[in-house]
Amino acid sequence: MSESLVRRHGLESLLAGMPGSPSADPGVSVTIRGDLGHINVRGNAEGTGFVKSVEQVLGQALPIRPNTVSAGQHQVFWLGPDEWLVATPSGVAAELAGRLKHASTGIHASVNDISGGQIALMLQGPKCRDLLARGCTLDLHPGVFAVGDCAQSGLAKANVVLALVDDKPTFMVVVRRSFSDYLYRWLAHAGSDDGVTFRDA
Template identity: 40%
Template structure:
């Protein structure tokens, strides 16, 4: 009998992401095998209240917002649509918790973990890298921690999540079928930062020196 094993959409790109990262400027990594549960429910319903109690945080009502509760990240993708991203190995338990809280009320709980993978982009030049292919205003005043958005990056649909506005650090949730293309684009766009280092203390935030 064949032995079953799991392989992430970017297994073949792990080396490229590491090779084309520039540790002092931008870092690219895959956050693989993250449980992702899609939730649809009326935000004003008693089911929404029960779900909020079950996960330990209110479902964010403002689209393009995100909340953290323990190891769970809740993304508001629409007026009655959320994506819950959890810790590896918890998909079944999370889906069961949401299904039980939904009860007989109208709504849907769907495990979409295989639909997307996550690419982490972090470091002082990460905003510059993303803005090479994304029209979002990623300045921390406009897109700080607790924000997410569905947008296009290099003509590919992604969900961008701001994980840390100061570092900064972002997650890109990308469909598995487009993951390799997106990873290759990011790796190629990041090559210019392999020869840049942050400016000395006291210099302007966007001043970078080029190493020979």
């Protein structure tokens, strides 16, 4: 069924409209990760067995410290004291969401596959921090926002989940689908002096 269906992330035509030969050494390269699925998980971190049952399904830790990411087979972002985002290949998201739901039966928890609702963009290159600073009020200095940190904030006028994946640096920006066209255009405009380029995963 759904495995054979073709999923659209919605930025295909913007990508198709890109100039032919992007610069070889861009200050920022943006990769559209339409191949990632997203699962929203809610539950009480304290008591009740919620954390244990979720961690068993995920095969990795649920980050309890605010604004951190647990990296493993999936990427799990802390969103709130009782809310997490699991990013995982879209082909397995529905099945993983099903297993998480099943594991949390009888526990105060909520699991929603929201793969259609958000898009991850990977920003990589030496000018990443400069570009993000144009639209984000977070302090992204390496000594303040380190690998493994994440935060929800605003980028330009869109809400995003932002995470530092590695110190190349690579930033992951997760944006709601309806804002992704706006954010793409903003990145293209604000990054034009840095030679920002875009590509599909």
